[in-house]
Amino acid sequence: MTVWERPARGARGPAPERSRAEVTAAAVALADESGLAAVTMRRVAGRLGTGPASLYRYVSSRDELIDLMADAMTGEIDLTAPLGGDPVEDLLALASQARALHLSHPWLLDVPPERLRLGPRGLDYLERALTAMAPAALPGHARLETVALLSGLAKLFARTELQAAQTSTERHAAQAGYLARAAAEGTRPLLAAALAESAASGLPEDLQALFERTARRVLAGLLTGDQK
Amino acid sequence: MTVWERPARGARGPAPERSRAEVTAAAVALADESGLAAVTMRRVAGRLGTGPASLYRYVSSRDELIDLMADAMTGEIDLTAPLGGDPVEDLLALASQARALHLSHPWLLDVPPERLRLGPRGLDYLERALTAMAPAALPGHARLETVALLSGLAKLFARTELQAAQTSTERHAAQAGYLARAAAEGTRPLLAAALAESAASGLPEDLQALFERTARRVLAGLLTGDQK
DNA sequence: TAAAAGCGCGAACAGCGATCGCAGTATCGG
DNA sequence: CCGATACTGCGATCGCTGTTCGCGCTTTTA
Numbered sequence: 001m002t003v004w005e006r007p008a009r010g011a012r013g014p015a016p017e018r019s020r021a022e023v024t025a026a027a028v029a030l031a032d033e034s035g036l037a038a039v040t041m042r043r044v045a046g047r048l049g050t051g052p053a054s055l056y057r058y059v060s061s062r063d064e065l066i067d068l069m070a071d072a073m074t075g076e077i078d079l080t081a082p083l084g085g086d087p088v089e090d091l092l093a094l095a096s097q098a099r100a101l102h103l104s105h106p107w108l109l110d111v112p113p114e115r116l117r118l119g120p121r122g123l124d125y126l127e128r129a130l131t132a133m134a135p136a137a138l139p140g141h142a143r144l145e146t147v148a149l150l151s152g153l154a155k156l157f158a159r160t161e162l163q164a165a166q167t168s169t170e171r172h173a174a175q176a177g178y179l180a181r182a183a184a185e186g187t188r189p190l191l192a193a194a195l196a197e198s199a200a201s202g203l204p205e206d207l208q209a210l211f212e213r214t215a216r217r218v219l220a221g222l223l224t225g226d227q228k
Numbered sequence: 229m230t231v232w233e234r235p236a237r238g239a240r241g242p243a244p245e246r247s248r249a250e251v252t253a254a255a256v257a258l259a260d261e262s263g264l265a266a267v268t269m270r271r272v273a274g275r276l277g278t279g280p281a282s283l284y285r286y287v288s289s290r291d292e293l294i295d296l297m298a299d300a301m302t303g304e305i306d307l308t309a310p311l312g313g314d315p316v317e318d319l320l321a322l323a324s325q326a327r328a329l330h331l332s333h334p335w336l337l338d339v340p341p342e343r344l345r346l347g348p349r350g351l352d353y354l355e356r357a358l359t360a361m362a363p364a365a366l367p368g369h370a371r372l373e374t375v376a377l378l379s380g381l382a383k384l385f386a387r388t389e390l391q392a393a394q395t396s397t398e399r400h401a402a403q404a405g406y407l408a409r410a411a412a413e414g415t416r417p418l419l420a421a422a423l424a425e426s427a428a429s430g431l432p433e434d435l436q437a438l439f440e441r442t443a444r445r446v447l448a449g450l451l452t453g454d455q456k
Numbered sequence: 457t458a459a460a461a462g463c464g465c466g467a468a469c470a471g472c473g474a475t476c477g478c479a480g481t482a483t484c485g486g
Numbered sequence: 487c488c489g490a491t492a493c494t495g496c497g498a499t500c501g502c503t504g505t506t507c508g509c510g511c512t513t514t515t516a
Contacts, residue, residue: 013462014512130418140425190358197368217449241493
């Protein structure tokens, strides 16, 4: 049984001293401060002033806690703004919010996407995307795939953006060094050229704008072509 | 210093009893059989008939071992076939291979893509993609982003395909049940419709074909439009 | 009012990645 | 040719992880 259907508390015993929301909030705070790896049962419990074992009254595993965290973040996306009617633009607005969400909570990128982990807020997000897509003539599965693709795109851009932004950790510096040395080696001339050109132009433009332009093109391609 | 530049063995002492390639092969075999989580230092060592501590002579951390594994798999991609000259088709051929690779080694999807982890074979792959893209008129950073996007697309399709294929684990069944119940609830009508339609049509078509069609459209959109 | 169920949580377990230090061995500098 | 040096294999061990068990207590049910 999933967290979403399991009742928050039993009918019999004393009232729980905390709530799932509180536990989730503590975990999210921890992740915002120190990354997803810092979200250990012990640390979350410590922040709540209790022992690790107590958390298992609220959550059946760490994975489930992460599900709660992710769904809580999805809930931060605004689904109330009126739709314009153009599927491309409406979907783009949604995807931009998703990208912004990942930028402000980078640990979301570390949540393994393995088996789909949709909670109620995730489903609302999905429904909203389907609503925006309603005017387009597409088979059902294509609609779902479009949403998945768009989410992937938002994550991808958020990831590259965060990579560029972060002042280099130990590891990152080593990797960059190797990349530079490998490019300068002579083989792989096109890679060297692309890196050089990329470095020369710096961060040439607004990344949000770049994301929007790319997403618009991708969406246009996906929504217009009925077949072929 | 990265694995790729660190010498495989010191100049002084006795010859190592194993090689990086052997260690990597053992780890890959383990991952193929039982998933990435089964790749623990102890288990890899066990398979090699040695102790966990010995592995650290070949690899400085588990993460590094995973880097080796991923790059070894990338090396399985054939980069020797002649290019046709059409960037879209040539890139598509490359991406199809990447997708197939993820299908035959599903644990690749569990490798966290966090900080870029390109080894020599990964760089060769990248160079090949840039070669295929050479005819297109694009700024350097756009070329790199296109490759990243294409890789993400291949992973995305591989993931959904594997999800559909796997006979439900405990967790997967629970999730599916919740999804069905949440859709049947009345709110979220479009989600219900999309799921129903999707279930009705089963797996309607060749997923490879679907991937190719989608990738072609995305690539066409990315490579042709110079600006706007 | 007795039974049943739920709660908080101290203690403990198995498994993990990684480190330390030592005995043995191959190479280098003189 | 011979220390000195640097490297290898690896048993023992550390600190940390997610998770379980069981007990005392509290609340609800019958």
